[in-house]
Amino acid sequence: MRSRISVVLFLTLTLAMAMPVQAAEFPTKEVQIIVPYAAGGATDLVFRALAASTSKYLGKAVVVVNKPGGGGAVGVTEAMQARPDGYTLLTAITPLTILPHQVRTAFTYRSFEPVINVVQDPAMFQVRADSPWKTLREFLDYARKNPGMITVGNSGAGGGVHLIALAFEKAAGVTFNHIPFAGGGPSVTALLGGHIHAVSVSPPEGIAHVKAGKLRIIALFSETRMGAFPDVPTVREQGVPFTMGQWRGLAAPKGTPPDVVKKLHDAFKKGMEDPAFVKNATDMTVQLAYLGSAAFGDLMAQDHERYAKLVQEIKK
Amino acid sequence: MDTLASLQHLLGGFAIATTLQNLFYAFTGAIVGTLVGVLPGLGPIAGIALLIPLTFGLNPTSALILLAGIYYGAMYGGSTTSILMNVPGETASVITCIDGYQMAQQGRAGPALAISAIGSFIGGTIAILGLTFLAPPLAGAALAFGPPEFFSLMVFGFVVLSNVTGTSLIKALMMAVVGLILGTIGLDPVTGNERFTFGSIYLLGGIEFVAVAIGVFGIGEVLVNAAKPAESLEERVRVPRFRELYPSPQDLKRSIGAILRGTGVGFGVGLVPGPAPVIATYSSYMVEKRLSKHPEEFGKGAIEGVAGPETANNSATQSAFIPLFALGIPFGPVTAILLGALLIHGVTPGPLLISEQPQLFWAVVASMYIGNFILLLLNLPFVPLFANILRVPKKVLLPLVMFLCITGMFSVNNSILDIWLMLAFGALGYLMRTWAYEGAPLLLALVLGPKMEVAFRQSLLISRGGLGIFLRRPVSLLLLLATLLFLLIPVLRALFKPLGRGAVSAMARAPRGTRRKGGLP
Numbered sequence: 001m002r003s004r005i006s007v008v009l010f011l012t013l014t015l016a017m018a019m020p021v022q023a024a025e026f027p028t029k030e031v032q033i034i035v036p037y038a039a040g041g042a043t044d045l046v047f048r049a050l051a052a053s054t055s056k057y058l059g060k061a062v063v064v065v066n067k068p069g070g071g072g073a074v075g076v077t078e079a080m081q082a083r084p085d086g087y088t089l090l091t092a093i094t095p096l097t098i099l100p101h102q103v104r105t106a107f108t109y110r111s112f113e114p115v116i117n118v119v120q121d122p123a124m125f126q127v128r129a130d131s132p133w134k135t136l137r138e139f140l141d142y143a144r145k146n147p148g149m150i151t152v153g154n155s156g157a158g159g160g161v162h163l164i165a166l167a168f169e170k171a172a173g174v175t176f177n178h179i180p181f182a183g184g185g186p187s188v189t190a191l192l193g194g195h196i197h198a199v200s201v202s203p204p205e206g207i208a209h210v211k212a213g214k215l216r217i218i219a220l221f222s223e224t225r226m227g228a229f230p231d232v233p234t235v236r237e238q239g240v241p242f243t244m245g246q247w248r249g250l251a252a253p254k255g256t257p258p259d260v261v262k263k264l265h266d267a268f269k270k271g272m273e274d275p276a277f278v279k280n281a282t283d284m285t286v287q288l289a290y291l292g293s294a295a296f297g298d299l300m301a302q303d304h305e306r307y308a309k310l311v312q313e314i315k316k
Numbered sequence: 317m318d319t320l321a322s323l324q325h326l327l328g329g330f331a332i333a334t335t336l337q338n339l340f341y342a343f344t345g346a347i348v349g350t351l352v353g354v355l356p357g358l359g360p361i362a363g364i365a366l367l368i369p370l371t372f373g374l375n376p377t378s379a380l381i382l383l384a385g386i387y388y389g390a391m392y393g394g395s396t397t398s399i400l401m402n403v404p405g406e407t408a409s410v411i412t413c414i415d416g417y418q419m420a421q422q423g424r425a426g427p428a429l430a431i432s433a434i435g436s437f438i439g440g441t442i443a444i445l446g447l448t449f450l451a452p453p454l455a456g457a458a459l460a461f462g463p464p465e466f467f468s469l470m471v472f473g474f475v476v477l478s479n480v481t482g483t484s485l486i487k488a489l490m491m492a493v494v495g496l497i498l499g500t501i502g503l504d505p506v507t508g509n510e511r512f513t514f515g516s517i518y519l520l521g522g523i524e525f526v527a528v529a530i531g532v533f534g535i536g537e538v539l540v541n542a543a544k545p546a547e548s549l550e551e552r553v554r555v556p557r558f559r560e561l562y563p564s565p566q567d568l569k570r571s572i573g574a575i576l577r578g579t580g581v582g583f584g585v586g587l588v589p590g591p592a593p594v595i596a597t598y599s600s601y602m603v604e605k606r607l608s609k610h611p612e613e614f615g616k617g618a619i620e621g622v623a624g625p626e627t628a629n630n631s632a633t634q635s636a637f638i639p640l641f642a643l644g645i646p647f648g649p650v651t652a653i654l655l656g657a658l659l660i661h662g663v664t665p666g667p668l669l670i671s672e673q674p675q676l677f678w679a680v681v682a683s684m685y686i687g688n689f690i691l692l693l694l695n696l697p698f699v700p701l702f703a704n705i706l707r708v709p710k711k712v713l714l715p716l717v718m719f720l721c722i723t724g725m726f727s728v729n730n731s732i733l734d735i736w737l738m739l740a741f742g743a744l745g746y747l748m749r750t751w752a753y754e755g756a757p758l759l760l761a762l763v764l765g766p767k768m769e770v771a772f773r774q775s776l777l778i779s780r781g782g783l784g785i786f787l788r789r790p791v792s793l794l795l796l797l798a799t800l801l802f803l804l805i806p807v808l809r810a811l812f813k814p815l816g817r818g819a820v821s822a823m824a825r826a827p828r829g830t831r832r833k834g835g836l837p
Contacts, residue, residue, distance in 0.1 A: 049660060181770075
């Protein structure tokens with residue numbers, strides 16, 4: 001008798017656990033965001049600030065957990081394996097569509113449900129203020145006449161800004177000499193010291209030095225001009241049909257119920273619009289660029305294809 | 317900026333830093349930093365990152381005072397577990413394990429802890445004086461270090477520092493090579509290809525330094541003790557009497573030179589991009605050993621071997637603020653995270669920070685003087701408390717050390733695999749201890765190796781394959797020549813001694829001249 005009761009109890013409990021999370025009750029506990037990078041980087045800082053401002057709209061705390069390692073692969077894998085109940089999210093950033101082409105990963109962007117895109121940072125080339133190239137045309141003319149002579153630093157081999165530099169090279173029909181550094185900071189330092197000619201970076205890297213008049217933005221790859229530098233034209237305006245940037249958003253493991261995704265999306269959208277977060281983002285000079293779940297999914301799909309081709313090229 | 321103006325600004329800074337609110341934040345930062353430093357694994361990076369969201373509501377000055385306090389506070393606390401338990405919590409305290417732990421085993425934990433607090437205070441304060449008066453000119457010089465200079469500096473560090481403990485050159489070099497090999501695991505820095513990862517995602521990011529450090533030193537020590545006969549576990553370290561808790565006048569006399577030299581070494585190294593705490597502490601140890609009248613005591617509990625390196629890492633910590641404030645460029649991971657925190661508060665560090673936001677800069681500098689003083693006052697009373705931990709019998713203490721190592725390791729990356737890696741290196745550490753291989757060269761190579769490789773390949777990319785780039789640049793050439801000279805000194809001594817003194821006396825003196833080669837068969 002007793003054993004039958006316990007069997008029934010056991011089955012009921014198992015069933016209860018297996019039942020999909022009811023969105024009406026979501027969230028009943030804190031939501032964690034896995035940042036697959038070490039604390040203190042741009043992604044970490046943006047999402048810590050967003051987590052702080054979103055908690056009040058979600059009704060439960062939003063906490064950031066850093067799971068660094070493997071150029072981001074460790075944290076992404078862990079997020080992929082998490083229960084698809086909406087309580088574990090991933091900061092989905094550009095490398096999610098790059099890494100699967102570089103190393104054997106268990107995931108692609110398809111392992112996740114897109115939730116919301118938060119940031120779209122323009123990529124750019126910066127040169128020293130005293131460099132001989134004043135305009136994009138002068139820069140590209142020199143590069144055309146001296147193929148492979150202009151050294152361009154990037155934040156790491158196969159990283160976003162490295163691949164963007166390779167793509168720009170193609171679009172402009174020139175060749176650079178790409179020098180990888182351990183992060184955007186060291187590449188900017190080497191540029192300031194005059195050890196390389198240019199860097200490929202995304203804000204906030206180098207922006208303080210541009211404002212201080214030590215560095216100059218020689219090529220801007222965004223769709224439109226930047227609010228902080230209205231005088232700097234994009235490369236597209238100057239006849240090079242090229243636009244590329246890096247995005248940072250949130251995604252949930254595949255299988256997270258659509259209504260839970262929607263709840264999360266709505267809460268984080270409000271968090272994004274919160275004045276405190278907007279101020280934090282402006283202070284860090286990151287460009288907020290809201291995209292809904294579907295549009296964010298399309299963006300990931302598009303970049304996945306784009307980077308597949310670029311990665312093949314550096315592996316050659 | 318002339319000295320008088322600096323002084324005037326500094327006084328203004330003190331006015332801001334001594335408000336009740338800012339004193340509170342300096343104090344909190346110092347306490348949190350000490351705790352973060354004492355816990356192995358959890359380092360200043362994690363500590364600062366966790367507290368950044370708490371500073372959102374503060375004004376930038378208070379926030380920076382708090383976060384900077386954690387950074388230099390951690391440098392004070394870092395030596396504690398090294399001395400008491402042979403567990404280095406971070407790169408900066410690896411070298412302290414060597415003589416600090418030996419001192420503790422002889423019942424001299426108190427003087428070791430006290431001298432590292434005193435050294436930290438002196439080194440920190442002198443370096444802040446440097447920050448106050450020399451920041452802009454020094455920062456510019458640091459930019460002269462590009463990839464070729466950096467490579468030559470790494471070569472110099474490698475050759476000079478790998479046999480830091482001086483027991484056996486052959487064994488030290490073997491360990492350094494193991495460290496170099498371990499350092500190649502992960503993604504290739506130029507092509508992004510996988511190297512020696514055996515298809516494991518975990519290994520893509522390379523071997524976690526903290527896992528190796530805690531494993532080889534901390535876990536290795538626990539295992540060595542566990543392997544001893546059961547009776548020895550009943551033992552406890554000789555309990556110190558009260559007057560032995562603080563350094564004797566003789567200890568102080570022996571340490572003062574080490575502290576002053578450590579300050580200089582640390583200050584200089586902190587200005588150069590790269591793993592400043594490692595190079596600073598190893599160099600200081602090396603200098604002290606070379607200059608000491610009792611080189612034979614090193615490795616067996618020489619107080620200079622604690623005083624010098626512990627001073628050097630604090631001095632380096634403070635001077636690392638110079639490039640951050642004066643140029644807005646972070647030279648290490650901790651200053652990088654501070655830069656991030658500044659950005660989130662709307663302060664963009666850069667060449668204009670000191671002139672555009674003088675209140676912020678000078679208030680933070682002033683708070684550093686105060687913070688260092690608070691830390692000295694905070695740490696000295698803790699000395700008896702910590703030293704008394706060793707009263708606990710080993711059979712109780714060792715499992716606690718194990719527990720501390722495991723939780724500390726997990727706190728670094730929240731990764732279970734890191735714990736397994738640490739335990740594996742613990743087993744290696746046990747074997748190394750059994751056969752008298754030193755851990756310090758392995759760790760040095762693990763830190764410097766990957767950076768050296770990147771700098772080398774960057775240099776060759778820039779020069780398009782020409783090795784001449786290392787000789788054409790003056791700073792790089794100078795460093796390579798210094799390395800060569802260092803290698804030639806023993807040879808030159810051996811060559812020229814016989815001419816002056818006759819062959820017999822030269823033979824007799826040989827052990828001193830070639831001391832570094834003591835272990836050669």
